Amino acid sequence: MSIGELxxxxxxxxxxxxxxxxxxxxxxxxxxIISGDLPPGTQLxxxxxxxxxxxxxxxxxxxxxxxxxxxxxxxxPNQRSRVVGLDAEELDSLYAARVTLESLGARLTAGKLSxxxxxxxxxxxxxxxxxxxxxxxxxxxxxxxxxxxxxVGRCGATxxxxxxxxxxxxxxxxxxxxxxxxxxxxxxxxxxxxIFEAVRDGDxxxxxxxxxxxxxxxARRVVDGLSNRAPGHxxxxxxxxxxxxLNGCSTT
Amino acid sequence: MSIGELxxxxxxxxxxxxxxxxxxxxxxxxxxIISGDLPPGTQLxxxxxxxxxxxxxxxxxxxxxxxxxxxxxxxxPNQRSRVVGLDAEELDSLYAARVTLESLGARLTAGKLSxxxxxxxxxxxxxxxxxxxxxxxxxxxxxxxxxxxxxVGRCGATxxxxxxxxxxxxxxxxxxxxxxxxxxxxxxxxxxxxIFEAVRDGDxxxxxxxxxxxxxxxARRVVDGLSNRAPGHxxxxxxxxxxxxLNGCSTT
DNA sequence: TCACCCATAACTGTATCCACTCTGGAGGTG
DNA sequence: CACCTCCAGAGTGGATACAGTTATGGGTGA
Numbered sequence: 001m002s003i004g005e006l007x008x009x010x011x012x013x014x015x016x017x018x019x020x021x022x023x024x025x026x027x028x029x030x031x032x033i034i035s036g037d038l039p040p041g042t043q044l045x046x047x048x049x050x051x052x053x054x055x056x057x058x059x060x061x062x063x064x065x066x067x068x069x070x071x072x073x074x075x076x077p078n079q080r081s082r083v084v085g086l087d088a089e090e091l092d093s094l095y096a097a098r099v100t101l102e103s104l105g106a107r108l109t110a111g112k113l114s115x116x117x118x119x120x121x122x123x124x125x126x127x128x129x130x131x132x133x134x135x136x137x138x139x140x141x142x143x144x145x146x147x148x149x150x151x152v153g154r155c156g157a158t159x160x161x162x163x164x165x166x167x168x169x170x171x172x173x174x175x176x177x178x179x180x181x182x183x184x185x186x187x188x189x190x191x192x193x194x195i196f197e198a199v200r201d202g203d204x205x206x207x208x209x210x211x212x213x214x215x216x217x218x219a220r221r222v223v224d225g226l227s228n229r230a231p232g233h234x235x236x237x238x239x240x241x242x243x244x245x246l247n248g249c250s251t252t
Numbered sequence: 253m254s255i256g257e258l259x260x261x262x263x264x265x266x267x268x269x270x271x272x273x274x275x276x277x278x279x280x281x282x283x284x285i286i287s288g289d290l291p292p293g294t295q296l297x298x299x300x301x302x303x304x305x306x307x308x309x310x311x312x313x314x315x316x317x318x319x320x321x322x323x324x325x326x327x328x329p330n331q332r333s334r335v336v337g338l339d340a341e342e343l344d345s346l347y348a349a350r351v352t353l354e355s356l357g358a359r360l361t362a363g364k365l366s367x368x369x370x371x372x373x374x375x376x377x378x379x380x381x382x383x384x385x386x387x388x389x390x391x392x393x394x395x396x397x398x399x400x401x402x403x404v405g406r407c408g409a410t411x412x413x414x415x416x417x418x419x420x421x422x423x424x425x426x427x428x429x430x431x432x433x434x435x436x437x438x439x440x441x442x443x444x445x446x447i448f449e450a451v452r453d454g455d456x457x458x459x460x461x462x463x464x465x466x467x468x469x470x471a472r473r474v475v476d477g478l479s480n481r482a483p484g485h486x487x488x489x490x491x492x493x494x495x496x497x498l499n500g501c502s503t504t
Numbered sequence: 505t506c507a508c509c510c511a512t513a514a515c516t517g518t519a520t521c522c523a524c525t526c527t528g529g530a531g532g533t534g
Numbered sequence: 535c536a537c538c539t540c541c542a543g544a545g546t547g548g549a550t551a552c553a554g555t556t557a558t559g560g561g562t563g564a
Binding site for chain 1: 269271272274310313314315317318320321322323329330338341342344345346348349352353355356359360407408409410411413414418421456457458460461464489492493496497498499500501502503
Binding site: 018019020021022055056057058059077078079080 | 515516517518519524525526
């Protein structure tokens, strides 16, 4: 399957600022990978992509380097880059780190959000309900992303970047989750509400517990879904992280 | 201060594989930044750097994009890139994440190292003692890095990449720590030993406790050292992370 | 002394060229 | 028929030149 065919139905590349074409290309390709339009294993040929996107190879190669640094594509010398896929094991450890980091982020953020930020979080929460009921999952994803980002907003720029990167990585597989378990929305929304209230009220412990349980639940469903086609092996890493966050290191 | 002068005393750029000049340039520049030879705020001019390193701008710009993705340099359109510096607050949150992630890594690795890996860790441990007594801090850093990496070796490729990135970021500031507190080597080495034994014996809880305490101690010294020139504000993020790892989320 | 302006320098993107490497198929060999 | 070798074409990586745009810094005038 050629790249031109794969992205044929999508919106084309937008370059709002011609001074940073490589950034636009990077964002565009990242979205293609995260959305699943470029499935794992897809070969990315520089010349073909440059022709399809109507940019030269120079900014394209810079975008490749950024994607490579994020772990989304592979890059071996003189070999075509490929979209990287995660197996169940890797996804388990990724989610374990995500559970841990976002829980820490929620704890560091608890009680520190401004009135303005709290209002934004509430708005995102309501937007999630609205878009879900309307079946507009694309907008739901945007609101969901914004909601989670606000609730870990005080953990420093570097850590925030990592959390975003992990969220993007795992978002590729959440799509599976959404399709398979589309009807337990209300319980997930209740989890979101619990996180929000704990962070709003400055209860760091509750924020950690709520965030950890929420993400661990997602992780279990996603990894299970991925394992349907392969031998399932559970989520040992996520379980370890969850136990660590809830009970501390005393319980081995 | 020009770049030529800053790196004049150092070894030049080595390009072992001419097929990946950009990777060599990336590694070289990263080392320069981490070592402090390029202090925060240093302007990086593409043309000048390309001339000094005897490479063209193409691989140089790819290296810049990778450094930017790692948060080591800033990149605004049509502006010179600058080496990014961390303030005490950002360093605190970075270390909080590092404490959390590496403790998780140690837990996931506990009891899973092969005999070969355990031997390598022991060798690195002894090398740290030898090089420290010999005053060869460059070699000590290499051994120390290797030691820490081995003890979190089973936490998945993505997380391992993050841990490495964080370690590099903070390594820039540990140098200060080494100079100021060079004489408590024995206690730090005891901490290293405690981590090693817990991981070797498969005691996940002890591994977490040992790793968390070790890194938190380093964090406090480093942040304190950084705050000498600025108003000190302690390490609230690291303290929160440490409490979370040791006691779980029940204690707020 | 300070504010402003302009020439210079620097960055970005594009295009093109060349060297090197890898891939995949044709053809030969056992 | 399976396997190997070899080679042409495709692909990547790097160097260089050029155009357009912007920041910078020093000189000038108030």
